[in-house]
Amino acid sequence: MQMLQAIAVGLPLTILVTILALAIGTVLAIPLVAGLRSGNRLVWLLTRGTIDLLRGIPPVVWLFILYYGVSIGALRMSALQAAVIGLGLVAAAYLAEIFRGAIGSVHQGQWEASSALGFRTGTAWGRVIGPQAWRTAIPAYTTYGIGLLKDSSIASTIGVAEIVFMSNQYARQSGEGILVFFIAAGIYILLSMPLGMLSRHLDTKMRKAVAR
């Protein structure tokens, strides 16, 4: 019981890192998608390169670069800032690919119909293409979110006091490593189960709304 309490102290930071990184990733993914859809060859190449680099380097390396390597004047990032920004950047690259695929899956005729109705580009995106693409993206988006929940454990390597960090600390002082880490594993599984159920629920609901 004492063990569970010691580990659960890390729960808020695990959730905070996951949510903030997902939010940063979602916002930054939008310009990346725009770059991937750009007709300008140079813009496309730069975006493609950025995404490949963000995905090609392991998250822990990004976190270390930001935490140990980046200083603006005498200012260095806090561990939490470095973790959220690092994981957010990597998430942006993966989410951009998910969004690109989802937008591509919207039928060409929807664009033609929007312009036939005289919709402006903004309206077409907001009212026609966006909602349909979002429906397709939801399962992959939540799957990535669950993955990010597990990746947030990497923040422990730079000292963010989340679940793995607390487990590690407790394991060292109590010498009960095997139980501690099984409980930590159990917490991650318990956290991802409702997310998985939510994703399936949303997916079937959306499918019903589209299938006619």
Added chain:
Amino acid sequence: MNALLPDIATILPTLLGGLQISLTLTFFSLLFGLPFGMLFSFGVTADNKIFRYISVFFVEVGRGAPALVLLQLMYYGLPNVQITLTSLVSACLALVWTTAAYTAELIRGGIQSVPHGEIEGSDALGMSVRDRLRFIVIPQGMRIALPSLMGFAVLLFQATSLAYTVAVPELMSQAYSTGSSTFKYLPAFIAAGLLYAAISIPATWLSVLTEKRLSRHL
């Protein structure tokens, strides 16, 4: 800033030994993980309850828990039950677990997408279950699963960077020790990042290419 490039250039070659350990770790995790993945892919739908429960346990924990937790579990946890392994072996065990759990699902997906007519055909030919698996279902299922297995291998290679937390002297830990002994953290980590990227970006292209080639007839 302008001292960054020469620093990276001098540090890069010193990290190659670490890269080799990362690649070795990836290789052995795949070598032992894939057979278990195949076993569990049949196990999660097996009729035998004990086999099924064991498979579901390993697959669910292996996929549900972060690789970092499994690494620490093996390294700090196993000594509790009087098993003491070197850091490399315990890291390998943890990554074998992760590999087996993820590939079990990928292989199961591949095998389930083998058309049902193939199975009926082999029945009609009077094939035994073992022959059916060996000559009909597994070869076609693995072919379908191959691109996603390659994609997983890239992620596994990246995940070996976490083995530095259990004192495996791989690429990340070499970069860290270079950084802390010279205080040149930024060039050391950028050099490590470039080495990871130099392997995983072309490997990703290869998996995309394989997917295109294999789906050519579709």
